[in-house]
Amino acid sequence: MNKSADNLSKIKRSLTRRNRAEARFQWCGRVAIFIGLAAVAVLFVDIIGKGHGAFQATYIKLNVSYDQDLLGIENLSDPEQLMMGNWDAVPKVALREKFTDVSGRRDKRRLNGLLSNGAGFDLKDRLLANPQLLNTTESIWLLADDDIDTYYKSWLDGEAYAARLSDKQVVWIDQLHEQGLIRLQLNTNLFTRGDSREPEQAGIRGAVMGSLLTLVLTLILSFPIGVSAAIYLEEFAPKNKWTDFIEVNINNLAAVPSIIFGLLGLAIFINFFHVPRSVPIVGGLVLTLMTLPTIIITSRAAIKSVPPSIREAALGMGASKYQMVLHHVLPLALPGMLTGAIIGMAQALGETAPLLMIGMVAFIVDVPGSFTDPATVLPVQIFLWADSPERAFIEKTSAAIMVLLTFLIIMNTSAVWLRKRLERRW
Amino acid sequence: MSPADTAKPAKAASKAASKSAPKKVAKAKSAVPKVKKTEPKAKKAVAKTRKAVAPQFKAGQSLDIDDHQITVGKSFSDNAKMTMRNIDVYYGDKQAIHNVSIDIAKNEVMAMIGPSGCGKSTFLRTLNRMNDTVEGCRVEGDICMDGENLYAPKLDVVELRARVGMVFQKPNPFPKSIYENVAYGPKIHGLADSRVDLDEIVENSLRKASLWEEVKERLHQPGTGLSGGQQQRLCIARAIAVSPEVILMDEPCSALDPIATAKIEELIEELSENFTIAIVTHSMQQAARVSHRTAYFHLGKLIEVNPTEQVFTMPEHQLTEAYITGRFG
Incomplete structure (x- = not known):
């Protein structure tokens, strides 16, 4: 009796200790998760705070006249004439008509500096699309220069940043603002154009297309190769020191710094096989090499997780090994394999270093249309913009990061959704 | 006595x-x-x-x-479907089966009993070469079905498994519909010429496994949604859908409740009219109820083979006697 009471009190004492230990452990977990979430929140707030401005651009409304003499063009269908046309003159004339009191070379140059130097080409595109406008006048919103854009946005926010502007330019913008001739508009250029030296004209379309082409190639190559390798190693290969050696090496490859894959691609694909540099083909090949270990490892894990009872059932029915794999193992392992592939793709989408080695860091203005066009990819574009001195590129960089993060979130969410959707219980 | x-x-x-x-x-x-x-x-x-x-x-x-050297009792039969002579099975260096010789007669239910780890499951799995899938497993000796050596290099194991079906310890239906489960064997072996044929095979197999009445309304629902006993009968239906000559059952009732067990046992009795059945079981009552002959294994050796009634009333070997009276196992 005495002894059992003694034991009971001992147990009770140890119980409080155990409960406290468990509570401590749970709190550690909660703190860890909180730190993680806080870091993500700070990242998002910072990036969205800096980048949201890039989705709008400053436009100035002017009366432009598509004067044939001014343009020096007689026939709109002659490409040579179009090329030689004095397109820049149209917005310049429009500005001078607006601010008639401006004189002197320097002031005139400053006045021209209100508009993007691409404004003339925008008008050219518009005229080509609407040839009936020739020799007419219309009132139209023209893209402002990036310094004006930066100033106007900061001025609207109450913290005017005028370091890159002259006093006169500030006065002109004030006048335009009072007359309602300057405003922020959705920045379609961001989504429709390739890279540019001028921040207001730079877009991510080229990088998005480059990423898309590269990833399509990566998926086409790495998924079948990775899955076949995983199935062979898991189901058919004899277990001996060779397969052990291969397994160790695959695991090693998954941990190799990605820039090494870039060097490998440079040495083999470009220098040996003479694949042109900077193109999605070589990018896709390098990213395939990089993604393969991930896909093989996750696919093997997915195959391993298929219960042996299903294999036995199939073999016991007289299915050949191939039939067992194709009819039973593969369908059950597929969700895991797809998840692995998507995670591998997400990794590849965010990869920068190996692509630097194979020339996908080049400044490319044209939007790539095929696997053999020079291209760059989203993370490299972010890298390039982050490196640019113009202040307006800060918000561009953040905007590009937002687009990249959106793609990553979509991919990872679809991985989770796919797994939930395809998962079969047994 | x-x-x-x-x-x-x-x-x-x-x-x-x-x-x-x-x-x-x-x-x-x-x-x-x-x-x-x-x-x-x-x-x-x-x-x-x-x-x-x-x-x-x-x-x-x-x-x-x-x-122990020689198996006692009546190991051999004049009407043998399968004949096993001097079987040794090794897992790597470890010998799991020692010099086992036994016949299984046509349309007989042969029960294999013995304590855990005695090699009865291993022995059963040599009969349709399921041990081939186990790394490092080696089988020596002669195993013949109708005089044909099952381990001959020429013999295709796929054909063998179509002739020797198997039901496992844990019900393991494919994660597909009930219909697909039963139709799988006939499909891969090309036994059905048409959809109608296949429907007929599925219905007959389910009837033979006395499952038809319970599932005919929901043939296209997943087989994994059935109860444990129904799942096991589904596995039996799946096995008999390819009309095997022999059915191997590896503790088919060990995961089932008594009512489901009774149904399976009844089924085994019915099936023995058309099939030769070898069943491994941990339950001596089950062996006594369903089998015609019983083989007692002990630590990889075959101790005794005799008609079931004799094994459970007058065992010839004292190890058998010790086991059935519950002194080990």
């Missing part, structure tokens, strides 16, 4: 000889060589005492498995 009658005096005698003796016998099943080395005298003493009280056992028998 009933098993209980033989057991009681034996136990009493053991107790008289040495207080700890029955425990030693129980220990012997798991680590016979070890026990033998450390306490040979105590063990021999038990054996001697037993012999004195149970005189119906032939001379030369002993409870010490290392002394």
Whole structure:
């Protein structure tokens, strides 16, 4: 009796200790998760705070006249004439008509500096699309220069940043603002154009297309190769020191710094096989090499997780090994394999270093249309913009990061959704 | 003489000889060589005492498995479907089956009993070469079905498994519909010429497995949604859908409740009209209920094969007797 009471009190004492230990452990977990979430929140707030401005651009409304003499063009269908046309003159004339009191070379140059130097080409595109406008006048919103854009946005926010502007330019913008001739508009250029030296004209379309082409190639190559390798190693290969050696090496490859894959691609694909540099083909090949270990490892894990009872059932029915794999193992392992592939793709989408080695860091203005066009990819574009001195590129960089993060979130969410959707219980 | 009658005096005698003796016998099943080395005298003493009280056992028998050489009883049959001669099975360096010879007659239900780890499942799985899938497993000896060597290099294991079906310990329907489960075998072997044919095979198989009435309304629902007993009958239906000659059952009821077990046992009896059945079971009652002959395995050796009634009433070998009276296993 005495002894059992003694034991009971001992147990009770140890119980409080155990409960406290468990509570401590749970709190550690909660703190860890909180730190993680806080870091993500700070990242998002910072990036969205800096980048949201890039989705709008400053436009100035002017009366432009598509004067044939001014343009020096007689026939709109002659490409040579179009090329030689004095397109820049149209917005310049429009500005001078607006601010008639401006004189002197320097002031005139400053006045021209209100508009993007691409404004003339925008008008050219518009005229080509609407040839009936020739020799007419219309009132139209023209893209402002990036310094004006930066100033106007900061001025609207109450913290005017005028370091890159002259006093006169500030006065002109004030006048335009009072007359309602300057405003922020959705920045379609961001989504429709390739890279540019001028921040207001730079877009991510080229990088998005480059990423898309590269990833399509990566998926086409790495998924079948990775899955076949995983199935062979898991189901058919004899277990001996060779397969052990291969397994160790695959695991090693998954941990190799990605820039090494870039060097490998440079040495083999470009220098040996003479694949042109900077193109999605070589990018896709390098990213395939990089993604393969991930896909093989996750696919093997997915195959391993298929219960042996299903294999036995199939073999016991007289299915050949191939039939067992194709009819039973593969369908059950597929969700895991797809998840692995998507995670591998997400990794590849965010990869920068190996692509630097194979020339996908080049400044490319044209939007790539095929696997053999020079291209760059989203993370490299972010890298390039982050490196640019113009202040307006800060918000561009953040905007590009937002687009990249959106793609990553979509991919990872679809991985989770796919797994939930395809998962079969047994 | 009933098993209980033989057991009681034996136990009493053991107790008289040495207080700890029955425990030693129980220990012997798991680590016979070890026990033998450390306490040979105590063990021999038990054996001697037993012999004195149970005189119906032939001379030369002993409870010490290392002394065992020849299977007692009627291992062979004139009407053999499968003949196994001098089978040794190794897992790597470890020998799991020692020199087993036995016949399974046509349309017979052969039960294999024995304590855990005695090799009965391993032996069963050599009959349709399921052990081929196990790394490092090696089978020596002759296994023939209708005179054809199952381990001949020419023989395709796929064909063999179509002729020797198998039902496993845990119900393992494919994660597909009930219909797909049963139709799978006929499909891969190309047994059905048309959709109608296939429907017929599925219905017949489910009827033979006495599952048809329960599932005919939901043939296209997943087989994994059935109860455990129904799943196991589905697995039997799946096995008989390819009309095998022999069906191997590896503890088919060990995961089932008594009612489901009773249904399966009834089914086994019906199936024995058309099929030859080899069943491994842990339940001696089940062996007694369903089988025609019973084989008793002990530590990889085949101790005794006799008609079931005889095994459970008048076992020829004292190891068998010790097992069925519950002194080990």
